[in-house]
Amino acid sequence: xxxxxxxxxxxxxxxxxxxxxxxxxxxxxxxxxxxxxxxxxxxxxxxxxxxxxxxxxxxxxxxxxxxxxxxxxxxxxxxxxxxxxxxxxxxxxxxxxxxxxxxxxxxxxxxxxxxxxxxxxxxxxxxxxxxxxxxxxxxxxxxxxxxxxxxxxxxxxxxxxxxxxxxxxxxxxxxxxxxxxxxxxxxxxxxxxxxxxxxxxxxxxxxxxxxxxxxxxx
Amino acid sequence: xxxxxxxxxxxxxxxxxxxxxxxxxxxxxxxxxxxxxxxxxxxxxxxxxxxxxxxxxxxxxxxxxxxxxxxxxxxxxxxxxxxxxxxxxxxxxxxxxxxxxxxxxxxxxxxxxxxxxxxxxxxxxxxxxxxxxxxxxxxxxxxxxxxxxxxxxxxxxxxxxxxxxxxxxxxxxxxxxxxxxxxxxxxxxxxxxxxxxxxxxxxxxxxxxxxxxxxxxx
Numbered sequence: 001x002x003x004x005x006x007x008x009x010x011x012x013x014x015x016x017x018x019x020x021x022x023x024x025x026x027x028x029x030x031x032x033x034x035x036x037x038x039x040x041x042x043x044x045x046x047x048x049x050x051x052x053x054x055x056x057x058x059x060x061x062x063x064x065x066x067x068x069x070x071x072x073x074x075x076x077x078x079x080x081x082x083x084x085x086x087x088x089x090x091x092x093x094x095x096x097x098x099x100x101x102x103x104x105x106x107x108x109x110x111x112x113x114x115x116x117x118x119x120x121x122x123x124x125x126x127x128x129x130x131x132x133x134x135x136x137x138x139x140x141x142x143x144x145x146x147x148x149x150x151x152x153x154x155x156x157x158x159x160x161x162x163x164x165x166x167x168x169x170x171x172x173x174x175x176x177x178x179x180x181x182x183x184x185x186x187x188x189x190x191x192x193x194x195x196x197x198x199x200x201x202x203x204x205x206x207x208x209x210x211x212x213x214x215x216x217x218x
Numbered sequence: 219x220x221x222x223x224x225x226x227x228x229x230x231x232x233x234x235x236x237x238x239x240x241x242x243x244x245x246x247x248x249x250x251x252x253x254x255x256x257x258x259x260x261x262x263x264x265x266x267x268x269x270x271x272x273x274x275x276x277x278x279x280x281x282x283x284x285x286x287x288x289x290x291x292x293x294x295x296x297x298x299x300x301x302x303x304x305x306x307x308x309x310x311x312x313x314x315x316x317x318x319x320x321x322x323x324x325x326x327x328x329x330x331x332x333x334x335x336x337x338x339x340x341x342x343x344x345x346x347x348x349x350x351x352x353x354x355x356x357x358x359x360x361x362x363x364x365x366x367x368x369x370x371x372x373x374x375x376x377x378x379x380x381x382x383x384x385x386x387x388x389x390x391x392x393x394x395x396x397x398x399x400x401x402x403x404x405x406x407x408x409x410x411x412x413x414x415x416x417x418x419x420x421x422x423x424x425x426x427x428x429x430x431x432x433x434x435x436x
Contacts, residue, residue: 013287037255037301039266046264048257050303050323069231083255085268095359096347105268125314132308139399141313169416181357182423186432187411198387198401205400214404
């Protein structure tokens with residue numbers, strides 16, 4: 001088992017038994033998700049911004065407009081914390097106190113690097129597309145040189161990383177198990193509905209299978 | 219229309235037309251969600267932690283164990299940023315560059331206050347329960363005094379708040395509309411599956427309707 005080296009910041013302070021440094025688990029979580037929350041400090045206060053991401057090998061990419069304050073700030077090589085959270089279910093216990101959530105989350109600390117090389121940038125942009133829908137990139141118009149220039153891509157090395165996971169039924173106080181209250185888990189999943197064609201789509205273009213059968217969890 | 223007063227930190231730097239300070243919209247987003255990402259600074263670096271929340275009137279509550287580093291840090295009255303994100307769909311454009319997401323997010327800046335009074339704490343804990351499942355609180359065992367003491371509840375005033383929303387089909391370059399590529403939106407939704415009873419649940423306790431018909435969006 002390949003594990004991430006535990007550091008002071010990635011050592012879980014609460015419920016350490018839910019923590020993991022297993023690279024395989026971390027990658028599974030990162031590959032199932034596609035939205036992260038990026039935390040950084042600007043003008044002396046913390047800011048948390050949701051954005052898409054892609055994982056490729058040992059790197060997490062984020063991207064956006066060159067004009068984005070977040071990307072300009074992170075390009076300066078400041079500390080960043082990126083968190084990915086998957087919600088798996090509501091845990092209904094017999095006591096209010098022991099209600100919980102089933103979830104899988106990953107927290108990454110580090111500093112991002114600007115991807116300058118145009119070829120590397122294109123590889124990263126393809127990774128974003130693949131993270132969301134494999135197969136899509138080959139069907140759409142590739143970025144022009146101008147579009148590439150307008151896009152900032154940042155690479156965050158996956159080195160200082162931890163995962164946290166809760167699974168399973170509620171854990172109640174022993175005496176509460178006798179209560180006549182339904183207890184268990186309501187599973188939750190991000191599911192796709194029927195694809196909605198662009199109103200400007202010409203007739204005769206079929207909905208691709210990857211849109212009809214879209215699923216986040218593998 | 220009641221609106222939040224725009225401040226320097228809540229003024230959207232990118233795509234301001236997606237921004238809103240409409241209180242009704244902000245509350246709708248906060249009421250549909252139940253997980254936030256809390257950003258704060260500890261030991262000079264940013265940290266982003268996912269956690270449950272509840273909105274009640276003009277206050278957002280977060281809570282957890284007294285031992286939690288996040289809650290202990292925030293109890294000190296430091297700057298915090300809390301972000302709630304709902305993912306509504308994947309926007310598939312004809313060009314790689316114009317792919318996007320439909321989403322609704324809220325960003326809150328401020329400083330949290332510790333809820334000390336036991337009665338106020340109980341009101342907040344009930345709000346957490348109601349935020350996740352209305353009706354549940356009345357069926358379960360209420361917190362004991364000891365459980366209340368072990369729980370820290372923080373109140374963040376909803377004053378410095380903004381929302382950001384993207385909806386609708388892709389927006390492609392005019393010349394790309396002629397391309398023979400399917401374009402549109404794959405809607406995404408957090409949906410509940412069949413409730414999974416706790417293995418220790420005695421026979422004869424029926425699954426409550428709120429678990430069978432669980433829905434996040436109203």
